[in-house]
Amino acid sequence: MDQVCGTSKIAGCSFSIHPMSDEFAGIILEILKKVDTSKVWLDTDDVTTTVRGRVEHIFDVTKAILLHVSKTNVHAAFHATYSIGCPGDSAGDTYMAESLHRRNEDASRSITQPLAAKFSLYPMGGGSYMDTIYKQIEAMKSKGIQVTPAHYSTRLDGDTHTVFEGLENVFRETEASGSSHTVMTVSVSVNSPSSKESIL
Ligand SMILES: Cc1ncc(C[n+]2csc(CCO)c2C)c(N)n1
Numbered sequence: 745m746d747q748v749c750g751t752s753k754i755a756g757c758s759f760s761i762h763p764m765s766d767e768f769a770g771i772i773l774e775i776l777k778k779v780d781t782s783k784v785w786l787d788t789d790d791v792t793t794t795v796r797g798r799v800e801h802i803f804d805v806t807k808a809i810l811l812h813v814s815k816t817n818v819h820a821a822f823h824a825t826y827s828i829g830c831p832g833d834s835a836g837d838t839y840m841a842e843s844l845h846r847r848n849e850d851a852s853r854s855i856t857q858p859l860a861a862k863f864s865l866y867p868m869g870g871g872s873y874m875d876t877i878y879k880q881i882e883a884m885k886s887k888g889i890q891v892t893p894a895h896y897s898t899r900l901d902g903d904t905h906t907v908f909e910g911l912e913n914v915f916r917e918t919e920a921s922g923s924s925h926t927v928m929t930v931s932v933s934v935n936s937p938s939s940k941e942s943i944l
Pocket residue numbers: 759760761762768769770772773788789790791792793
């Protein structure tokens with residue numbers, strides 16, 4: 745793998761879905777087939793799926809996959825690590841589609857799904873990282889997402905589309921504000937039988 749600089753515009757996400765059903769393997773494979781991934785480079789193995797390309801397509805594909813798993817009504821977990829600007833990244837394994845049109849947005853819009861998520865932002869190489877993190881948490885609040893502090897992450901409760909729009913903005917603005925390598929992790933639970941307040 746070539747280790748080169750100057751590939752900071754390649755965004756990527758490594759993610760997994762865990763449907764809590766005996767049919768988990770079929771559900772995962774079917775959803776990966778249903779979503780239009782023609783504008784990203786994609787690789788699936790036994791642990792994760794990795795997509796690489798333009799920021800809009802990375803978020804379009806990952807949101808569509810999460811919405812499709814939600815639609816099954818099966819309780820499922822989704823874990824994703826988004827990254828842009830990794831200095832150890834290579835120029836390969838990507839597809840920087842020229843058109844910004846999001847292939848899955850029309851189909852995704854027809855799915856309404858509330859979700860609970862926890863996200864963590866890691867703005868690296870840009871200086872005052874805590875200021876960036878606090879600023880982006882405030883930005884989430886202004887979108888009408890319920891934001892709750894948590895240890896090592898921030899909890900987000902809201903509509904999937906609103907939360908993903910917020911997460912994409914956080915990712916873009918962190919990069920634009922001077923973070924040379926931005927990493928954002930997102931853990932989501934959908935269709936959980938547990939209520940938020942009383943688990944045990
Ligand atoms: C998005 C996503 N990609 C890959 C896996 C790993 N994985 C676990 S079971 C299975 C299907 C049959 O082997 C696969 C691919 C995952 N969980 N979620």
